[in-house]
Amino acid sequence: MDMSNFPLTHHFDVIIVGSGGAGLSLALSLPEHFNIAVLAKSTLTDASTYYAQGGVAAVLDETDSIEQHIDDTMIAGVHLCEMDAVKQTVEGGKPSVDFLLKHGVQFTLDEQEQLHLTREGGHSQRRIIHAADATGRAISTTLVQRAQEKENITIFENYIAIDLICSQKLGLDGENRALGLYALNEESAQVHTFLAPFTALACGGAMKAYLYTSNPDIATGDGIAMAYRAGCRVANMEFNQFHPTCLYHPQARSFLITEAMRGEGAYLRLPDGERFMLRFDERAELAPRDIVARAIDYEIKRLGIRHVWLDITHKDESFIKEHFPTLYARLLELGIDITKEMIPVVPAAHYTCGGVVVDENSQTDIAGLYAIGETSYTGLHGANRMASNSLLECFVYGMSAAKHIQENFKADQAI
Known part of the structure; x- marks a missing residue:
């Protein structure tokens, strides 16, 4: 079927749905002779x-090792992680950091002007690089700026991907192959056709399915649903991670309190001041997220309370302001001075551990179709994602998808 004359049709070499870390790492890793479209559901x-506050997990310190990071990931995922995916991701830590530094992301440095490493739940070592407590903002704004500077990348904001176009749907012979997708331009209310030999779904997870979530409104599982309808396998969709510490406040909508705060010594307390996590796990506040979230939920139900408290007031005021400037300022706006007052917190839906099944190159079951980041199931997370492994996965698999597309691109395959 010839679709070249359809109205509102766009032709590219690669179409990327999603403008987060996964989608932009793919776009920026492809050579500049590729004609690339990036579709954003909103801005x-x-x-x-x-919105990621924590950071990127990577083995950078001489006291750390690839083996320790692998072991920590397997334990956090209740040993339901796939070892090949864990190994590929962890070994990709240093190249991912180099990728981010090359593109100009400004991370927090220590007194020796080296990357400052913090620690989060489930990690046995300090291995989280960060930009104060707003790492995601630093990464997102920097990569967006780099993408906007590229003449080979065309950006479409406020375009909602509707459905994939595949050869089998069109009645074409041969293997089923992704040919592009339909997307709704929200401003004009018109459906556009995007055609390309390669399509990548990097549009996040499905945590807006829950009432209480840390996710933005765009996280409605569109990519997973489109791939499933097209015939791709999905896996582990029952494993949805709840972040233990979201702010409980009537004027704050699902505001996340970074795990790095517990990594730097914050305690979880009951209304009477008791540190309760020691009763649930010897790692206390630094146990993996599933354990901490379940413990908080148990105590809330046991006592009939609305929330528990996160307390970092025992740390020096200057330390708190230096390490958590964004949180300090935002909570102060809400009337909470975290240098003097405890923070009311509850668990909230945070991350889709399952997704579209992909291989080591982010390739799905359909030729020419890739899934990256939270949309995908690489096998990395198992039953529970370890803190700051998600951004790392975005960059590792974004780069592997770029390499695979480059190796399989043929100049005469334009649609």
Whole structure:
């Protein structure tokens, strides 16, 4: 079927749905002779990456090791992680950091002007690079700026991907292959046709299915649904991670309190001041997220309370302001001075551990179709994602998809 004369049709080499860390790492890793479209459901920075406070997990310190990071990931995922995916991701830590530094992301440095490493739940070592407590914002704004500078990348904001175009749907012979997709231009209310030999779904997870979530409104599982309808396998959709510490406040809509705060010594307390996590796990506040979230939920139900408290008031005021400037300022706006007062917190839906099944190149079951980031199931997370492994996965698999597309691109395959 010839679709070249359809109205509102766009032709590209690669179509990327999503403008977060996964989609932009793919776009920026492809050679500049590729003609690339990036579709954003809302604005370019309205993606889960932008809201990430913690950081990127990577083995950078001499006291750390690839083996330790692998072991920590397997334990956090209740040993339901796939070892090949864990190994590929962890070994991609240093190249991912190099990728981000090359593009100009400004991370927090220590007194020796080296990357400052913090620690989060489930990690046995300090291995989280960060930009204060707003790492996602630093990464997102920087990568968006780099993408806007590229003449080979065309950006479409406020375009909602509707459905994939595949050869089998069109009645074409041969293997089923992705040919592009339909997308709704929200401003004009018109459906556009995007055609390309390669399509990548990097549009996040499905945590807006829950009433209480840390995710932005765009996280409605569109990519997973489109791939499933087209015939792709999905896996582990029952494993949905709840972040233990979201702010409980009537004027704050699902505001996340970074895990790095517990990594830097904050305690979880009951209304009477008891530190309760020691009763649930020897790692206390630094146990993996599933354990901490379940413990908080148990105590809330046991006591009939609305929330528990996160307390960092025992730390020096200057330390708190230096390490958590964004949180300090935002909570002060809400009347909470975290240098003197505890923070009311509850668990909230945070991350889709399952997704579209992909291989080591982010390739799905359909030729020419890739899934990256939270849309995908690489096998990395198992039953529970370890803190700051998600951004790392975006960059590792974004780069692997770029390499695979480049190796399989043929100049005469334009649609």
